[in-house]
Amino acid sequence: MTPSLNVTTHSFTDCRVQATALAERIAGRLRAGLAERGNAVLAVSGGSTPKQLFEQLSREQLDWSRVQVTLVDERWVPDTDERSNARLVRSLLLQHAAAAASFVPLYTGDASPEAGLATASARIGALPLPFDAVVLGMGDDGHTASFFPGGDHLAEALDPDGSAPVLPMHAAGAGEPRITLTLPTLLQTRALYLLVTGEKKRDLLADARLGIGAARDYPVRAVLTQQRVSVAVYWCP
Numbered sequence: 149m150t151p152s153l154n155v156t157t158h159s160f161t162d163c164r165v166q167a168t169a170l171a172e173r174i175a176g177r178l179r180a181g182l183a184e185r186g187n188a189v190l191a192v193s194g195g196s197t198p199k200q201l202f203e204q205l206s207r208e209q210l211d212w213s214r215v216q217v218t219l220v221d222e223r224w225v226p227d228t229d230e231r232s233n234a235r236l237v238r239s240l241l242l243q244h245a246a247a248a249a250s251f252v253p254l255y256t257g258d259a260s261p262e263a264g265l266a267t268a269s270a271r272i273g274a275l276p277l278p279f280d281a282v283v284l285g286m287g288d289d290g291h292t293a294s295f296f297p298g299g300d301h302l303a304e305a306l307d308p309d310g311s312a313p314v315l316p317m318h319a320a321g322a323g324e325p326r327i328t329l330t331l332p333t334l335l336q337t338r339a340l341y342l343l344v345t346g347e348k349k350r351d352l353l354a355d356a357r358l359g360i361g362a363a364r365d366y367p368v369r370a371v372l373t374q375q376r377v378s379v380a381v382y383w384c385p
Protein backbone atom coordinates (compact mmCIF):
# COMPACT_ATOMS: atom_id res chain seq x y z
CA MET A 149 0.00 0.00 0.00
CA THR A 150 1.13 3.53 -0.72
CA PRO A 151 1.14 5.84 2.31
CA SER A 152 -1.72 8.30 2.01
CA LEU A 153 -0.89 11.95 1.58
CA ASN A 154 -4.15 12.74 3.34
CA VAL A 155 -2.81 12.66 6.87
CA THR A 156 -2.36 15.99 8.61
CA THR A 157 -1.02 16.29 12.14
CA HIS A 158 -2.07 18.96 14.62
CA SER A 159 0.37 18.94 17.54
CA PHE A 160 -0.30 20.67 20.85
CA THR A 161 1.91 21.15 23.88
CA ASP A 162 -1.14 21.27 26.16
CA CYS A 163 -3.69 18.43 26.09
CA ARG A 164 -6.43 20.72 27.30
CA VAL A 165 -5.85 23.01 24.34
CA GLN A 166 -5.85 19.99 22.06
CA ALA A 167 -9.19 18.84 23.46
CA THR A 168 -10.70 22.31 23.06
CA ALA A 169 -9.47 22.63 19.49
CA LEU A 170 -10.86 19.26 18.47
CA ALA A 171 -14.13 19.83 20.30
CA GLU A 172 -14.59 23.09 18.41
CA ARG A 173 -13.75 21.37 15.14
CA ILE A 174 -16.25 18.56 15.73
CA ALA A 175 -18.93 20.98 16.90
CA GLY A 176 -18.45 22.90 13.66
CA ARG A 177 -18.98 19.70 11.71
CA LEU A 178 -22.15 18.91 13.65
CA ARG A 179 -23.51 22.43 13.16
CA ALA A 180 -22.85 22.18 9.42
CA GLY A 181 -24.70 18.86 9.30
CA LEU A 182 -27.64 20.33 11.18
CA ALA A 183 -27.78 23.33 8.86
CA GLU A 184 -27.49 21.25 5.70
CA ARG A 185 -29.54 18.15 6.54
CA GLY A 186 -31.35 18.84 9.79
CA ASN A 187 -29.51 16.09 11.64
CA ALA A 188 -25.98 14.99 12.45
CA VAL A 189 -24.24 11.75 13.39
CA LEU A 190 -21.06 11.38 15.41
CA ALA A 191 -19.09 8.19 16.14
CA VAL A 192 -16.53 8.25 18.94
CA SER A 193 -13.95 5.90 20.38
CA GLY A 194 -13.75 4.85 24.00
CA GLY A 195 -10.74 4.12 26.17
CA SER A 196 -9.02 6.71 28.31
CA THR A 197 -7.79 9.26 25.76
CA PRO A 198 -11.02 11.07 24.82
CA LYS A 199 -12.07 12.07 28.35
CA GLN A 200 -11.07 15.73 28.08
CA LEU A 201 -12.45 15.91 24.56
CA PHE A 202 -15.83 14.59 25.73
CA GLU A 203 -15.94 17.04 28.60
CA GLN A 204 -15.21 19.96 26.27
CA LEU A 205 -17.51 18.79 23.49
CA SER A 206 -20.42 18.29 25.87
CA ARG A 207 -20.46 22.05 26.52
CA GLU A 208 -20.57 23.11 22.87
CA GLN A 209 -23.76 24.98 22.08
CA LEU A 210 -25.64 23.38 19.21
CA ASP A 211 -28.96 21.60 18.76
CA TRP A 212 -27.89 18.31 20.29
CA SER A 213 -31.49 17.02 20.20
CA ARG A 214 -30.96 16.40 16.48
CA VAL A 215 -27.58 14.68 16.95
CA GLN A 216 -27.09 10.91 17.18
CA VAL A 217 -23.95 9.67 18.91
CA THR A 218 -22.60 6.15 18.59
CA LEU A 219 -19.35 4.31 19.25
CA VAL A 220 -16.69 3.12 16.84
CA ASP A 221 -16.29 0.02 19.01
CA GLU A 222 -17.40 -1.50 22.27
CA ARG A 223 -16.11 -3.88 24.89
CA TRP A 224 -18.74 -6.59 25.37
CA VAL A 225 -19.55 -5.73 28.95
CA PRO A 226 -22.69 -4.29 30.56
CA ASP A 227 -23.08 -0.51 30.69
CA THR A 228 -22.43 -0.64 34.43
CA ASP A 229 -18.94 -2.08 33.94
CA GLU A 230 -16.13 0.46 34.29
CA ARG A 231 -14.62 -0.91 31.04
CA SER A 232 -17.77 -0.02 29.09
CA ASN A 233 -17.22 2.57 26.37
CA ALA A 234 -20.95 3.38 26.53
CA ARG A 235 -20.57 4.17 30.19
CA LEU A 236 -17.76 6.60 29.37
CA VAL A 237 -19.80 8.34 26.69
CA ARG A 238 -22.89 8.57 28.88
CA SER A 239 -20.98 9.98 31.82
CA LEU A 240 -18.62 12.42 30.05
CA LEU A 241 -20.09 13.31 26.67
CA LEU A 242 -23.86 13.06 27.12
CA GLN A 243 -23.98 15.74 29.79
CA HIS A 244 -24.36 19.54 29.84
CA ALA A 245 -25.67 20.74 26.44
CA ALA A 246 -25.01 17.32 24.87
CA ALA A 247 -27.39 15.59 27.28
CA ALA A 248 -30.07 16.19 24.64
CA ALA A 249 -28.31 13.98 22.07
CA SER A 250 -29.54 10.45 21.26
CA PHE A 251 -27.15 7.61 21.99
CA VAL A 252 -27.00 4.52 19.78
CA PRO A 253 -25.14 1.80 21.71
CA LEU A 254 -23.39 -1.21 20.20
CA TYR A 255 -23.78 -3.38 23.29
CA THR A 256 -27.12 -5.18 23.24
CA GLY A 257 -27.15 -7.20 26.44
CA ASP A 258 -26.87 -10.45 24.51
CA ALA A 259 -24.48 -13.09 25.77
CA SER A 260 -21.84 -12.44 23.09
CA PRO A 261 -21.09 -9.99 20.29
CA GLU A 262 -22.04 -12.73 17.85
CA ALA A 263 -25.47 -13.01 19.47
CA GLY A 264 -25.90 -9.23 19.41
CA LEU A 265 -24.49 -8.69 15.94
CA ALA A 266 -27.78 -8.48 14.03
CA THR A 267 -29.21 -5.94 16.45
CA ALA A 268 -26.05 -3.83 16.51
CA SER A 269 -25.80 -3.96 12.71
CA ALA A 270 -29.42 -2.84 12.38
CA ARG A 271 -28.78 0.08 14.72
CA ILE A 272 -25.84 1.25 12.62
CA GLY A 273 -27.74 0.56 9.42
CA ALA A 274 -30.53 2.86 10.60
CA LEU A 275 -28.20 5.85 10.97
CA PRO A 276 -28.26 8.46 8.21
CA LEU A 277 -24.67 7.90 7.09
CA PRO A 278 -22.20 9.29 6.20
CA PHE A 279 -21.15 10.34 9.67
CA ASP A 280 -20.48 14.00 10.16
CA ALA A 281 -17.41 13.08 12.18
CA VAL A 282 -15.64 9.95 13.39
CA VAL A 283 -13.14 10.13 16.25
CA LEU A 284 -10.69 7.25 16.51
CA GLY A 285 -8.14 6.51 19.19
CA MET A 286 -5.16 4.19 19.18
CA GLY A 287 -3.76 1.69 21.65
CA ASP A 288 -0.10 1.01 22.39
CA ASP A 289 -0.36 -2.14 20.27
CA GLY A 290 -1.41 -0.18 17.18
CA HIS A 291 -5.09 -1.09 17.40
CA THR A 292 -7.78 1.40 16.54
CA ALA A 293 -11.51 0.90 17.05
CA SER A 294 -11.39 -2.84 17.90
CA PHE A 295 -9.06 -3.69 15.03
CA PHE A 296 -6.68 -5.69 17.23
CA PRO A 297 -3.46 -7.34 16.06
CA GLY A 298 -4.27 -11.05 15.70
CA GLY A 299 -8.01 -10.42 15.96
CA ASP A 300 -10.16 -13.25 14.64
CA HIS A 301 -12.13 -10.98 12.27
CA LEU A 302 -9.34 -8.49 11.57
CA ALA A 303 -8.93 -9.16 7.84
CA GLU A 304 -12.69 -8.98 7.31
CA ALA A 305 -12.99 -5.79 9.35
CA LEU A 306 -10.22 -4.08 7.38
CA ASP A 307 -11.47 -5.21 3.97
CA PRO A 308 -12.19 -1.93 2.17
CA ASP A 309 -14.79 -3.71 0.05
CA GLY A 310 -16.40 -5.65 2.90
CA SER A 311 -20.15 -5.35 3.29
CA ALA A 312 -20.58 -5.96 7.03
CA PRO A 313 -21.18 -2.69 8.92
CA VAL A 314 -20.21 -4.23 12.25
CA LEU A 315 -18.22 -7.31 13.30
CA PRO A 316 -17.35 -9.16 16.49
CA MET A 317 -13.69 -9.26 17.45
CA HIS A 318 -11.80 -11.59 19.76
CA ALA A 319 -8.10 -11.03 20.36
CA ALA A 320 -5.60 -11.97 23.04
CA GLY A 321 -4.78 -8.31 23.71
CA ALA A 322 -8.36 -7.07 23.78
CA GLY A 323 -9.23 -7.90 27.37
CA GLU A 324 -12.78 -8.95 26.58
CA PRO A 325 -14.84 -9.80 23.48
CA ARG A 326 -15.43 -6.78 21.28
CA ILE A 327 -17.73 -5.44 18.64
CA THR A 328 -16.48 -2.93 16.12
CA LEU A 329 -17.60 -0.86 13.20
CA THR A 330 -15.70 -2.06 10.15
CA LEU A 331 -13.21 0.08 8.23
CA PRO A 332 -15.56 0.75 5.27
CA THR A 333 -18.24 1.87 7.73
CA LEU A 334 -15.87 4.19 9.59
CA LEU A 335 -14.71 5.69 6.32
CA GLN A 336 -18.27 6.73 5.48
CA THR A 337 -17.63 10.04 7.14
CA ARG A 338 -17.25 13.69 6.25
CA ALA A 339 -14.41 14.07 8.75
CA LEU A 340 -12.06 11.57 10.36
CA TYR A 341 -10.03 12.43 13.45
CA LEU A 342 -7.39 10.35 15.23
CA LEU A 343 -6.85 11.44 18.81
CA VAL A 344 -3.45 10.42 20.18
CA THR A 345 -1.48 11.32 23.29
CA GLY A 346 2.08 10.63 24.40
CA GLU A 347 5.42 10.37 22.68
CA LYS A 348 5.28 6.59 22.46
CA LYS A 349 2.07 6.69 20.44
CA ARG A 350 3.36 9.57 18.31
CA ASP A 351 6.40 7.50 17.31
CA LEU A 352 4.29 4.40 16.82
CA LEU A 353 1.98 6.35 14.55
CA ALA A 354 4.88 7.69 12.48
CA ASP A 355 6.27 4.16 12.06
CA ALA A 356 2.84 2.77 11.17
CA ARG A 357 2.30 5.44 8.57
CA LEU A 358 5.62 4.68 6.91
CA GLY A 359 5.37 0.92 7.43
CA ILE A 360 8.57 0.66 9.47
CA GLY A 361 9.42 -2.55 11.35
CA ALA A 362 6.67 -4.15 13.42
CA ALA A 363 4.45 -1.11 12.84
CA ARG A 364 3.98 -2.32 9.27
CA ASP A 365 1.40 -4.76 10.66
CA TYR A 366 -0.35 -2.42 13.08
CA PRO A 367 -4.06 -2.24 12.24
CA VAL A 368 -4.05 1.57 12.48
CA ARG A 369 -1.97 1.55 9.30
CA ALA A 370 -5.10 0.63 7.36
CA VAL A 371 -6.64 3.95 8.41
CA LEU A 372 -3.47 5.93 7.65
CA THR A 373 -2.96 4.46 4.19
CA GLN A 374 -6.52 4.39 2.87
CA GLN A 375 -7.33 6.86 0.12
CA ARG A 376 -11.00 7.60 0.83
CA VAL A 377 -10.97 10.14 3.65
CA SER A 378 -8.41 12.62 4.94
CA VAL A 379 -7.19 11.84 8.45
CA ALA A 380 -6.56 14.66 10.93
CA VAL A 381 -4.30 13.51 13.77
CA TYR A 382 -4.66 15.48 17.01
CA TRP A 383 -1.65 14.89 19.23
CA CYS A 384 -0.51 16.16 22.62
CA PRO A 385 2.07 14.85 25.10
Ligand SMILES: O=C1O[C@H](COP(=O)(O)O)[C@@H](O)[C@H](O)[C@H]1O
Pocket residue numbers: 192193194195196197198220221222223233284285286287288291292293294
Ligand atom coordinates in the same frame (compact mmCIF):
# COMPACT_ATOMS: atom_id res chain seq x y z
O1 LIG B 1 -9.97 -0.52 23.93
C1 LIG B 1 -9.96 0.54 23.36
O2 LIG B 1 -8.78 1.17 23.19
C2 LIG B 1 -8.58 2.23 22.24
C3 LIG B 1 -7.44 3.08 22.79
O3 LIG B 1 -7.73 3.39 24.14
P1 LIG B 1 -6.82 4.32 25.05
O4 LIG B 1 -7.22 3.96 26.45
O5 LIG B 1 -5.39 4.00 24.75
O6 LIG B 1 -7.17 5.73 24.70
C4 LIG B 1 -9.84 3.03 22.01
O7 LIG B 1 -9.64 3.92 20.93
C5 LIG B 1 -11.00 2.09 21.75
O8 LIG B 1 -12.18 2.80 21.45
C6 LIG B 1 -11.20 1.24 22.97
O9 LIG B 1 -12.28 0.33 22.82
